[in-house]
Amino acid sequence: MAEDRNQTTEEKTKPIFRNLTADDPEPETTEIESLCMNCEKNGVTRLLLTKIPHYKDVVVMSFDCEHCGFQNNEIQNSGKIAEKGIRIKLQVKTPRDLNRQVVKSDYTSVKIPFLDFEIPSKSQRGEITTIEGIIERTINGLEQDQSERREKYPDAATQIDQFLEKLRKLKSLAEPFTMIFEDVSGECHVENPKAPLQDDGCVTVQFRRTTEQDHILGIYSENTDDTLLKPIQEGEYTLEQIEGEVLSFRTNCPECNCPCETNMKLTKIPHFKEVLIMATVCESCGHRTNEVKSGGGIEPMGVKIEVTVAGKEDFSRDLLKSETCHMQIPELELEIGPAALDGRFTTVEGILVAIKEQLSSSTAFTGDSSDPETVKRMVVFISHLNEVLEGKQKITLVLDDPAGNSYIQSFSDEGLDSGLKITKYERNFDQNEELGLNDMKVQDY
Template sequence: MSDTGAVESGSLGATTAPSAALTRSLAPGSLFRPISAEDEEQQPTEIDSLCMNCYRNGVTRLLLTKIPFFREIIVSSFSCEHCGWTNTEIQSAGRIQDQGVRYTLTVKAQEDMNREVVKTDSASTRIPELDFEIPAFSQKGALTTVEGLISRAISGLEQDQPTRRASEETIAERIDEFIVKLKELKQLASPFTLIIDDPSGNSFVENPFAPQKDDALLITHYTRTSKQDEMLGLQAEVPEEKPKEDDLKNEVLQFNTNCPECGAPAQTNMKLVQIPHFKEVIIMATNCENCGHRTNEVKSGGAVEPLGTRITLYVTDSSDMTRDLLKSETCSVEIPELEFELGMAILGGKFTTLEGLLKDIRELVTKNPFTLGDSSSPGQAEKLQEFSNKLDQIIKGNMKAHFVMDDPAGNSYLQNVYAPEDDPEMKVERYKRTFDQNEELGLNDMKTEGYETDLAPQR
């Protein structure tokens, strides 16, 4: 079969819908005949139409045909005898299917290169071995072969090469190298995989063994996403009413409280936030209009984890300071290089960056009233100044150090900038809590099963 989609320069000069003359030329029930070179009655209908290149009259030929074991399509071809402009495309004669379709073909022999392919304009084409993709709506629909698809891609890449060689020689050389690889595929230098993904469900790859199964061809039907429906111009389904739990994620809740500083009535804002690759947390913030006191606090939105978590980050440069960080109330912090350890509950729960937490630690230590004035011991101020200077060097990235977060409840988090891959500078350890740690968390005496029986009145 010849590649009817090998030449494409723009949109057709006339509409490709079947005209009344076309409908009258065929008997009822025979509008779409199975595609066949031996069917003499299957002749295209010719329609005069406007050439979009020279704006003179050309000819559009329409052929209504049916692909075996597939569905009806309209093949249209335009040519202008005045300027030589030509264009071809195919359109599905049916509706958009209920599901999208993905064809995965392993091309091993020349017979596979000759398979018929219907590729609509909404289909994307990929060849994983070359990391090559033709996005959806970047080409018109085509009735062609596997070899024709590759030839079409080569023609598209070669089209602007003379201009690239004059202005962007490096890019042109890379494209030349890639074109050579595509030509090697046509010669079947090695087997490759062709993937055609069409959300409309109207693309097709021939199975020469139909109706038997083709081991080289995998057909997958899938449900379209809302984004794919929008891309196809379909009206998105009205979303069902969300449960109240989901509404909380998109709403800031407020409740009345008293300011912890002056005791005046104030309001606390609370919101559920989903931390990527972690869990839900609750952020609470209070702002007192009477005295101006502001406070914020973070609590885990989930249960105590079965295992404790110990996170060790090797801080190597200032970019580590931008990592998001969640420190729960049960988390302790340690910096071995500074011989510093911050116990649980100190600073409370915080959702901030690593830089923000280190600055809070510096302020907590250097502004402690028991280390200033008459209460301070000799040499204490010098030690605090040295500690503050080293902490500044870590924040600026001039000093390498280890930052350790140990949370027996497993509810603390430090951002992995390589997620979902492992972070080479960060180590996350899960460990079994000791009896003392469970005691401190109040888990040893906590009973979550069978308490209904214990609370039942005795007879």
């Protein structure tokens, strides 16, 4: 009886979305009888709730019809929508690039400028595939119903045949080409085969969605004009009260999706600015997160901060990484985008430990499909990080924040800290575009 109770308790504590591992050879799936769109008889759809590491919770759907043999698979997002859209520009030069894994959502459009060709987001469902798989599916789609088209529109059929030949040449890499993924939901992801090193062939840019793009995702902002003009009533919080209070609100755990609470506090970092610190603790799975957002808006100029990390004293420096900040460690050829670690208020040592923990939990170390070369590269990289944390290797930590909201503590109030270099710079057009400033009207409004 005790064993049965323990087993029942263990089953209840299992998260809804679980990682696919060799320890869980038979993951829980749900089977639903559904209509086959090919022969209009009933087939079977299987649903699997799982996690894509460094991405999010997804529902993987697979359809199979035993009558006509038709098969189909797709994925759907099961978490919250990202705050920004994402645009990924990939240079395809080698066979390894053709084999890069791609996670496409329902809202991802694909462009090949070399052929002046675009696959609209509505024409393909979300899926996990490769660059070559996208090209192959496009070829198969254009080849469908060609016999009827040749009879009615021979000229159009000839043009399609010529275009198909160009697509096939892309697969043979007759010459390098560029592929652009644009996803208004911000959920598209392209594999970095050099992870954890910088991906030289891929450029990722986040952008703010327009009102029309928000409506495509089903996001509608409430009319808050009346509340903005409403005076503070008795019993409501004033700014002074908010600064001294820890506010709590209900949310879902990003790890197991169970209900939990997020605590939020407005505080001021000495010699810097006000920030919002948010912390979430899940009682169900024990997952903890902390995130920092700037409370003072976007600064007039971007900031680049370089700090030399050579010992314990440098590890103790306070560090604020905003949600728009890029991080680099040139000695380790490491570059981390803004979304990788979100906004954090920690120390130099804390951010290095966070990088190590994220890389250690990567699927490069687990699963039957792990690439031995990637595993070896990860092990070597983490060993270098351990040497840095033990003070055996000197590095330079670079924070590059176009919004100017990142900060590293100086050991001198007069700005004579030899280990710290702060450079402010004018943002370029692309950086302003990513921050949503190019379309912002602030004069004669």
